[in-house]
Amino acid sequence: MTDRSAEILDLAARRILILDGAMGTMIQRYKLGEADYRGERFANWPSDVKGNNDLLVLTRPEVIREIHSQYLAAGADILETCTFNANGISMADYGMEALVHEINFAAAKLAREVADEYATPDKPRFVAGVLGPTSRTATLSPDVNDPGFRNVTFDQLVTTYYEATDGLVKGGADLILIETVFDTLNAKAAVFAVKKYFDECGKNGGRTWPIMISGTITDASGRTLSGQTAEAFWNSLRHAEPISFGFNCALGAKELRQHIDEMAHKAGCLVSAHPNAGLPNAFGGYDESPAQMAEQIREWARSGLLNI
Helix, strand or coil: CCHHHHHHHHHHHHCCCCECCCCHHHHHCCCCCHHHHHCCCCCCCCCCCCCCHHHHHHHCHHHHHHHHHHHHHCCCCEEECCCCCCCHHHHHHHCCHHHHHHHHHHHHHHHHHHHHHHCCCCCCCEEEEEECCCCCCCCCCCCCCCCCCCCCCHHHHHHHHHHHHHHHHHHCCCEEEEEEECCHHHHHHHHHHHHHHHHHHHCCCCCCCCEEEEECCCCCCCCCCCCCCHHHHHHHHHHHCCCEEEEEEEEEHHHHHHHHHHHHHHCCCEEEEEEECCCCCCCCCCCCCHHHHHHHHHHHHHCCCCCC
Protein backbone atom coordinates (compact mmCIF):
# COMPACT_ATOMS: atom_id res chain seq x y z
CA MET A 1 0.00 0.00 0.00
CA THR A 2 1.27 3.47 -0.89
CA ASP A 3 1.34 6.39 1.52
CA ARG A 4 -1.35 8.12 -0.54
CA SER A 5 -3.52 4.98 -0.47
CA ALA A 6 -3.28 4.80 3.30
CA GLU A 7 -4.13 8.49 3.61
CA ILE A 8 -7.17 8.21 1.34
CA LEU A 9 -8.42 5.05 3.08
CA ASP A 10 -8.00 6.67 6.48
CA LEU A 11 -10.02 9.71 5.39
CA ALA A 12 -12.67 7.55 3.73
CA ALA A 13 -13.10 5.60 6.96
CA ARG A 14 -14.14 8.85 8.66
CA ARG A 15 -16.19 10.61 5.99
CA ILE A 16 -17.32 10.59 2.38
CA LEU A 17 -14.73 12.13 0.07
CA ILE A 18 -15.86 14.60 -2.58
CA LEU A 19 -14.74 14.34 -6.18
CA ASP A 20 -14.95 17.40 -8.39
CA GLY A 21 -17.56 17.67 -11.15
CA ALA A 22 -17.69 18.02 -14.90
CA MET A 23 -14.95 19.87 -16.77
CA GLY A 24 -16.56 20.18 -20.21
CA THR A 25 -19.69 22.01 -19.12
CA MET A 26 -17.60 24.37 -16.99
CA ILE A 27 -15.41 25.18 -20.00
CA GLN A 28 -18.54 25.89 -22.07
CA ARG A 29 -19.38 28.76 -19.71
CA TYR A 30 -16.30 30.63 -20.92
CA LYS A 31 -17.61 30.63 -24.51
CA LEU A 32 -14.13 30.09 -25.94
CA GLY A 33 -13.63 30.35 -29.68
CA GLU A 34 -11.21 28.74 -32.10
CA ALA A 35 -8.59 31.42 -31.41
CA ASP A 36 -8.75 30.73 -27.67
CA TYR A 37 -8.08 27.05 -28.19
CA ARG A 38 -5.23 27.74 -30.60
CA GLY A 39 -3.39 30.42 -28.65
CA GLU A 40 -0.21 31.77 -30.19
CA ARG A 41 1.52 28.41 -30.33
CA PHE A 42 -1.08 26.70 -32.51
CA ALA A 43 -2.28 29.76 -34.47
CA ASN A 44 -1.37 28.10 -37.77
CA TRP A 45 -2.39 24.52 -36.91
CA PRO A 46 -3.77 22.91 -40.11
CA SER A 47 -7.03 21.64 -38.61
CA ASP A 48 -9.70 23.07 -36.30
CA VAL A 49 -8.97 22.50 -32.60
CA LYS A 50 -12.01 24.05 -30.92
CA GLY A 51 -13.48 21.40 -28.65
CA ASN A 52 -10.11 19.89 -27.79
CA ASN A 53 -10.56 20.82 -24.14
CA ASP A 54 -7.38 19.08 -23.00
CA LEU A 55 -5.33 21.41 -25.21
CA LEU A 56 -6.43 24.31 -23.01
CA VAL A 57 -3.94 23.26 -20.31
CA LEU A 58 -1.31 24.55 -22.78
CA THR A 59 -3.13 27.45 -24.46
CA ARG A 60 -5.49 28.77 -21.74
CA PRO A 61 -4.18 27.29 -18.47
CA GLU A 62 -5.73 30.15 -16.47
CA VAL A 63 -9.21 28.89 -17.43
CA ILE A 64 -8.51 25.35 -16.23
CA ARG A 65 -6.84 26.69 -13.09
CA GLU A 66 -9.91 28.77 -12.30
CA ILE A 67 -12.23 25.79 -12.76
CA HIS A 68 -10.07 23.64 -10.49
CA SER A 69 -10.10 26.43 -7.90
CA GLN A 70 -13.89 26.71 -8.02
CA TYR A 71 -14.28 23.00 -7.29
CA LEU A 72 -11.80 23.13 -4.42
CA ALA A 73 -13.49 26.20 -2.98
CA ALA A 74 -16.77 24.26 -3.11
CA GLY A 75 -15.19 21.53 -0.98
CA ALA A 76 -13.77 18.95 -3.40
CA ASP A 77 -11.17 16.60 -1.94
CA ILE A 78 -10.10 15.12 -5.28
CA LEU A 79 -9.39 17.05 -8.50
CA GLU A 80 -9.55 15.29 -11.86
CA THR A 81 -6.98 16.38 -14.42
CA CYS A 82 -8.22 17.88 -17.69
CA THR A 83 -7.02 14.87 -19.69
CA PHE A 84 -10.15 12.94 -20.67
CA ASN A 85 -9.04 12.76 -24.31
CA ALA A 86 -5.32 13.26 -23.79
CA ASN A 87 -4.27 9.99 -25.39
CA GLY A 88 -2.71 9.16 -28.74
CA ILE A 89 -5.88 7.62 -30.17
CA SER A 90 -8.22 10.51 -29.33
CA MET A 91 -5.67 13.22 -30.11
CA ALA A 92 -5.27 11.76 -33.61
CA ASP A 93 -8.59 13.49 -34.43
CA TYR A 94 -6.66 16.78 -34.24
CA GLY A 95 -3.33 15.50 -35.52
CA MET A 96 -1.86 16.16 -32.06
CA GLU A 97 -0.62 12.73 -31.03
CA ALA A 98 2.87 14.13 -30.41
CA LEU A 99 1.48 16.36 -27.63
CA VAL A 100 0.06 13.57 -25.46
CA HIS A 101 2.86 13.40 -22.91
CA GLU A 102 3.17 17.18 -22.70
CA ILE A 103 -0.57 17.68 -22.17
CA ASN A 104 -0.81 15.02 -19.46
CA PHE A 105 2.23 16.40 -17.68
CA ALA A 106 0.98 19.98 -17.87
CA ALA A 107 -2.53 19.04 -16.75
CA ALA A 108 -1.29 17.10 -13.72
CA LYS A 109 1.18 19.83 -12.81
CA LEU A 110 -1.55 22.47 -13.01
CA ALA A 111 -3.97 20.47 -10.87
CA ARG A 112 -1.17 19.71 -8.41
CA GLU A 113 -0.34 23.39 -7.97
CA VAL A 114 -3.96 24.35 -7.33
CA ALA A 115 -4.55 21.40 -4.99
CA ASP A 116 -1.48 22.31 -2.95
CA GLU A 117 -2.72 25.90 -2.65
CA TYR A 118 -5.93 24.69 -1.01
CA ALA A 119 -4.56 21.76 1.01
CA THR A 120 -4.45 21.98 4.80
CA PRO A 121 -3.38 19.44 7.43
CA ASP A 122 -7.07 18.82 8.22
CA LYS A 123 -8.18 18.70 4.58
CA PRO A 124 -5.55 17.39 2.17
CA ARG A 125 -6.38 17.64 -1.54
CA PHE A 126 -5.61 14.91 -4.06
CA VAL A 127 -5.05 14.91 -7.81
CA ALA A 128 -6.56 12.10 -9.88
CA GLY A 129 -4.81 11.65 -13.21
CA VAL A 130 -7.60 10.88 -15.67
CA LEU A 131 -7.35 8.17 -18.31
CA GLY A 132 -10.43 8.41 -20.51
CA PRO A 133 -11.94 5.59 -22.60
CA THR A 134 -10.47 6.77 -25.97
CA SER A 135 -12.67 7.16 -29.04
CA ARG A 136 -12.42 3.49 -30.03
CA THR A 137 -13.59 0.16 -28.65
CA ALA A 138 -11.58 -3.05 -28.60
CA THR A 139 -14.64 -5.26 -28.09
CA LEU A 140 -17.08 -4.05 -30.73
CA SER A 141 -16.78 -3.59 -34.48
CA PRO A 142 -17.46 -0.09 -35.87
CA ASP A 143 -18.65 -1.77 -39.08
CA VAL A 144 -22.07 -3.44 -38.84
CA ASN A 145 -21.28 -5.39 -41.98
CA ASP A 146 -18.06 -6.82 -40.54
CA PRO A 147 -18.58 -7.95 -36.92
CA GLY A 148 -15.03 -9.28 -36.66
CA PHE A 149 -13.37 -6.00 -37.61
CA ARG A 150 -11.62 -3.90 -34.96
CA ASN A 151 -10.16 -0.42 -35.47
CA VAL A 152 -7.86 -0.68 -32.45
CA THR A 153 -5.81 -3.45 -30.85
CA PHE A 154 -5.16 -4.22 -27.20
CA ASP A 155 -1.46 -3.44 -27.69
CA GLN A 156 -2.23 -0.07 -29.26
CA LEU A 157 -4.39 0.82 -26.27
CA VAL A 158 -1.66 -0.26 -23.86
CA THR A 159 0.88 1.94 -25.64
CA THR A 160 -1.32 5.04 -25.57
CA TYR A 161 -2.35 4.54 -21.94
CA TYR A 162 1.25 3.97 -20.86
CA GLU A 163 2.35 7.24 -22.47
CA ALA A 164 -0.47 9.16 -20.78
CA THR A 165 0.24 7.57 -17.39
CA ASP A 166 3.87 8.60 -17.57
CA GLY A 167 2.89 12.23 -18.11
CA LEU A 168 0.29 12.19 -15.32
CA VAL A 169 2.63 10.64 -12.78
CA LYS A 170 5.56 12.91 -13.61
CA GLY A 171 3.25 15.91 -13.46
CA GLY A 172 2.29 15.12 -9.88
CA ALA A 173 -0.89 12.99 -9.85
CA ASP A 174 -1.61 11.19 -6.57
CA LEU A 175 -3.70 8.45 -8.14
CA ILE A 176 -4.83 7.21 -11.54
CA LEU A 177 -8.53 7.34 -12.48
CA ILE A 178 -9.57 5.02 -15.31
CA GLU A 179 -12.98 6.51 -16.01
CA THR A 180 -16.11 6.45 -18.14
CA VAL A 181 -15.36 2.84 -19.05
CA PHE A 182 -17.85 1.66 -21.68
CA ASP A 183 -15.68 -1.23 -22.92
CA THR A 184 -14.13 -3.50 -20.30
CA LEU A 185 -11.39 -4.62 -22.69
CA ASN A 186 -10.28 -1.00 -23.08
CA ALA A 187 -10.15 -0.76 -19.29
CA LYS A 188 -8.15 -3.98 -19.07
CA ALA A 189 -5.62 -2.43 -21.46
CA ALA A 190 -5.49 0.66 -19.25
CA VAL A 191 -4.95 -1.44 -16.13
CA PHE A 192 -2.24 -3.46 -17.89
CA ALA A 193 -0.48 -0.26 -18.99
CA VAL A 194 -0.68 1.33 -15.55
CA LYS A 195 0.54 -1.81 -13.77
CA LYS A 196 3.35 -2.16 -16.29
CA TYR A 197 4.35 1.42 -15.58
CA PHE A 198 4.27 0.78 -11.83
CA ASP A 199 6.39 -2.36 -12.24
CA GLU A 200 9.02 -0.47 -14.20
CA CYS A 201 9.05 2.35 -11.65
CA GLY A 202 9.41 -0.23 -8.88
CA LYS A 203 12.48 -1.72 -10.46
CA ASN A 204 14.15 1.63 -9.98
CA GLY A 205 13.08 1.89 -6.36
CA GLY A 206 9.93 3.81 -7.26
CA ARG A 207 6.44 3.59 -5.81
CA THR A 208 2.97 2.75 -7.06
CA TRP A 209 -0.15 4.89 -7.18
CA PRO A 210 -3.73 4.06 -6.16
CA ILE A 211 -6.08 3.22 -9.02
CA MET A 212 -9.71 4.35 -9.24
CA ILE A 213 -11.98 2.69 -11.81
CA SER A 214 -15.31 4.16 -12.89
CA GLY A 215 -17.52 2.65 -15.57
CA THR A 216 -20.58 3.92 -17.35
CA ILE A 217 -23.93 2.17 -17.63
CA THR A 218 -25.10 3.20 -21.07
CA ASP A 219 -28.87 2.68 -20.84
CA ALA A 220 -31.81 1.44 -18.80
CA SER A 221 -30.80 -2.18 -19.38
CA GLY A 222 -28.17 -1.71 -16.68
CA ARG A 223 -25.25 -2.79 -18.84
CA THR A 224 -22.08 -1.24 -20.19
CA LEU A 225 -21.77 -0.74 -23.95
CA SER A 226 -19.79 -3.98 -24.15
CA GLY A 227 -22.71 -5.80 -22.50
CA GLN A 228 -21.73 -6.31 -18.88
CA THR A 229 -23.86 -5.93 -15.79
CA ALA A 230 -22.44 -4.02 -12.82
CA GLU A 231 -21.39 -7.22 -11.06
CA ALA A 232 -19.75 -8.67 -14.17
CA PHE A 233 -17.92 -5.40 -14.71
CA TRP A 234 -16.53 -5.56 -11.17
CA ASN A 235 -15.52 -9.21 -11.50
CA SER A 236 -13.69 -8.46 -14.75
CA LEU A 237 -11.57 -5.71 -13.22
CA ARG A 238 -11.19 -6.62 -9.55
CA HIS A 239 -7.70 -7.97 -10.34
CA ALA A 240 -6.57 -4.35 -10.64
CA GLU A 241 -7.00 -4.09 -6.85
CA PRO A 242 -8.47 -0.58 -7.19
CA ILE A 243 -8.79 1.73 -4.23
CA SER A 244 -12.28 2.57 -5.50
CA PHE A 245 -14.78 1.25 -8.01
CA GLY A 246 -17.98 2.82 -9.28
CA PHE A 247 -19.90 4.51 -12.07
CA ASN A 248 -20.16 7.90 -13.72
CA CYS A 249 -21.98 9.74 -16.51
CA ALA A 250 -24.75 8.39 -18.79
CA LEU A 251 -27.42 8.12 -16.08
CA GLY A 252 -28.78 10.52 -13.51
CA ALA A 253 -28.68 9.73 -9.81
CA LYS A 254 -32.19 8.27 -9.81
CA GLU A 255 -31.36 5.76 -12.55
CA LEU A 256 -27.85 5.03 -11.26
CA ARG A 257 -28.79 4.28 -7.66
CA GLN A 258 -29.55 0.58 -8.12
CA HIS A 259 -26.15 -0.01 -9.70
CA ILE A 260 -24.32 1.83 -6.93
CA ASP A 261 -26.32 -0.20 -4.41
CA GLU A 262 -25.11 -3.36 -6.13
CA MET A 263 -21.50 -2.18 -6.03
CA ALA A 264 -21.81 -1.32 -2.35
CA HIS A 265 -22.60 -4.98 -1.68
CA LYS A 266 -20.20 -6.54 -4.20
CA ALA A 267 -17.04 -4.44 -4.46
CA GLY A 268 -14.22 -5.16 -2.05
CA CYS A 269 -13.04 -1.54 -2.07
CA LEU A 270 -14.34 2.01 -1.77
CA VAL A 271 -17.37 2.84 -3.93
CA SER A 272 -17.50 5.98 -6.06
CA ALA A 273 -20.23 7.69 -8.07
CA HIS A 274 -20.47 10.83 -10.16
CA PRO A 275 -23.78 10.74 -12.05
CA ASN A 276 -25.16 13.12 -14.64
CA ALA A 277 -27.65 15.84 -13.73
CA GLY A 278 -30.51 13.52 -14.67
CA LEU A 279 -31.15 12.32 -18.21
CA PRO A 280 -30.84 14.74 -21.13
CA ASN A 281 -33.98 16.45 -22.39
CA ALA A 282 -35.11 16.61 -26.03
CA PHE A 283 -32.57 19.38 -26.70
CA GLY A 284 -29.60 17.56 -25.11
CA GLY A 285 -29.66 19.75 -22.01
CA TYR A 286 -29.99 18.70 -18.36
CA ASP A 287 -32.89 19.95 -16.27
CA GLU A 288 -32.08 18.49 -12.86
CA SER A 289 -31.14 21.17 -10.33
CA PRO A 290 -28.28 21.00 -7.80
CA ALA A 291 -30.86 20.80 -5.02
CA GLN A 292 -32.59 17.82 -6.64
CA MET A 293 -29.34 15.94 -7.10
CA ALA A 294 -28.20 16.79 -3.57
CA GLU A 295 -31.39 15.33 -2.12
CA GLN A 296 -30.84 12.06 -3.97
CA ILE A 297 -27.15 11.79 -3.11
CA ARG A 298 -27.95 12.61 0.53
CA GLU A 299 -30.08 9.47 0.65
CA TRP A 300 -27.25 7.43 -0.84
CA ALA A 301 -24.96 8.72 1.88
CA ARG A 302 -27.43 7.95 4.65
CA SER A 303 -27.85 4.45 3.25
CA GLY A 304 -24.08 3.89 3.34
CA LEU A 305 -23.80 3.23 -0.39
CA LEU A 306 -20.74 5.25 -1.31
CA ASN A 307 -17.39 6.56 -0.16
CA ILE A 308 -16.51 9.02 -2.96
